[in-house]
Amino acid sequence: MDSEITRNRTAHVSLTIRREDQAPLRHGEVCVQQTKHKFLFGTAAFDIVALANGEYSGQKKEATQQRAEKLGALFNAATLPFYWARFEPQRGKPMTRQLTNAARWCVDHGISVKGHPLCWHTLTADWLLSMNTAEILRAQTERIRRDVTDARGLIDMWDVINEAVIMPVFDKYDNGITRLCREIGRIPLVKAMFSAARAANPSAILLINDFDVSPAYDILVEGCLEAGIQIDVIGIQSHMHQGYWGIEKTLKVLDQFSRFHLPIHFTETTLVSGQLMPPEFLDLNDYKVREWPTTPEGEDRQAREAIQYYATLFSQPLVEGITWWDIADGGWLNAPGGLLRRDGSNKPAYDELMKLIKGEWWVVPTKLTTDENGRIDFTAFLGDYELTVGHIRKPFSVRQPGESAISLCL
């Protein structure tokens, strides 16, 4: 695995430094340090919305700020909530301002933002139910056009469609999107949604996302691609409330989608640090508990699993991102799925991921001396860097694995 990580995630950098007069900086003392990963290490950042909009005060504000700091220390990517039911509970009154503030907070903290999701049957607007399917399609398309346009520049990555595999057969409750999907079919719906998002932001990275990791999703992706839909990234959810997949299943799932040669994001990862959800629950949402405590043994297990899971995926070239779902306990399903406990303290998994993401896989500030040609050589994890020579700071990026020759002028 380590050799795969070296091959797929690092570059051997030859950095030539020239002085302002273009002469090589011979035998100079310099410092290089990584400032950002190219790989997207993300998390759902839902309570950034309230924080960025000043909705909290007192202890709650302090606790949220502390979580946000821990988020920013570990992660470089965040998923913000655009669930239609909550984003626009009353038609025509979307929470655009609030989400824009949250996205700006993220960007200001060096965190890339993804909006999630633009089209999903769950948590869709209930006011769609009074429309016919043609009107639903128009409203859904218009919603995408509006929200993707409004966020352009701050949010340039979107989960365009969520869980299309079960969308038309979803039978928990009636909703406009299931009706629409059932009538026009999954592929035409995916096509319409991608087309609306693409038109609103041609340079956005657009994902299809699903929890289904059976051939059904594989076939849906194939069908979409055959129908000419330009999917930028395949999103795979991995909520492992019922137990860690292990390396074998993780690689098998990945293998199934690798034949498309498209980037893959693991968009929603959960590993719980308490008891596992019993296997008989086919829909995770059916498991309702008042209390689901984190336990010392569970936290040790979660940490071990998180290390292995991240290392497995980080070693695979097509994977470009992993999003840990709830950063703190008590989120979705009230599960102990956080990296932080309810009181905001770190679980071992947080510390272990920190050791990887900002340790083993990270170039800490490193002092080097240039040779007679003004060159330094070092191994870089792909991402953004900063060179410091005296009081001068120069940013540079290392984007591709392998050999990388870079030239910087002070």
Place this chain on the structure above:
Amino acid sequence: MDSEITRNRTAHVSLTIRREDQAPLRHGEVCVQQTKHKFLFGTAAFDIVALANGEYSGQKKEATQQRAEKLGALFNAATLPFYWARFEPQRGKPMTRQLTNAARWCVDHGISVKGHPLCWHTLTADWLLSMNTAEILRAQTERIRRDVTDARGLIDMWDVINEAVIMPVFDKYDNGITRLCREIGRIPLVKAMFSAARAANPSAILLINDFDVSPAYDILVEGCLEAGIQIDVIGIQSHMHQGYWGIEKTLKVLDQFSRFHLPIHFTETTLVSGQLMPPEFLDLNDYKVREWPTTPEGEDRQAREAIQYYATLFSQPLVEGITWWDIADGGWLNAPGGLLRRDGSNKPAYDELMKLIKGEWWVVPTKLTTDENGRIDFTAFLGDYELTVGHIRKPFSVRQPGESAISLCL
């Protein structure tokens, strides 16, 4: 259910009979009788191959002949085996003559034939393994072209591709078709196979067939249709070795595929008359038993289930055929899945299906008297009929439900 059967499977026929001189046959005594169902009541007729080719003798021949008579008495459709591994074990020496003889036997006995299957990873030719995928595709396409062409006029219905959902992920053993499907994708493979079959016999009825009744198959069909593949009939297997689906699941499966508004065949139906296969076997082929006896209680259950299953499907307008798989016990998986016992005697299910197919849903020879306009009125199950007036016999067909006005000249 009965009213649905009446609505979808019968016509109210007004038959006007004219004499040779065109005058209405007034107050004439006539007899009408059904000679064939439009609906395809079929079965796998694999041992017709040996029978039609004179490969059996003595008691075995007699037993096979007896089974064949019972087949012809109940069914109007048969599935003949074109498993590539058996059809062409040595490249270039296909069993074309044998299968042609079998198909002719069927047609001579008023039985429509379907060839099964043209492309399947299981039982494919093992000599594909020495080829690269381009060569496999060429060989598979050429095989379809040859066999569909050779059988034209005798076999005009084909299971073109079988079990494409698992085809690229099938991992029981290496085979050329899984390799090919994995490399080019399911939809391009389905497209190539349908295209080859269509070119060889433009008027053939071409099926896609699968045992998978999850959204994966639904999505595959959608993907194929979106990619412009002309699927004539959706084939659904229903090997219920682990227990009868019941009306609810049967209708749910059907409902999933009804949105395509394409005809549906239940292509491979099994209901066992012995103990059920334990539910933990995900692949039915993994259940290996030396003995799997039919039992009196099992036979009663099988008969009850068969009645309900056939009545359920016969009532649904998109369903155009049901194929009972093994007509006699001891076929696939050594299961008691026959309508006949090993000794060739009828199980209750055979007799009960006979009561439906050639009884309740059938117009037995019926004497009627024409009115003063030479007209008789009767309710007909869709299919072929014969009118007898004295020694004159005139065939006619009733193809559409509802009102049907037919005119015959003696």
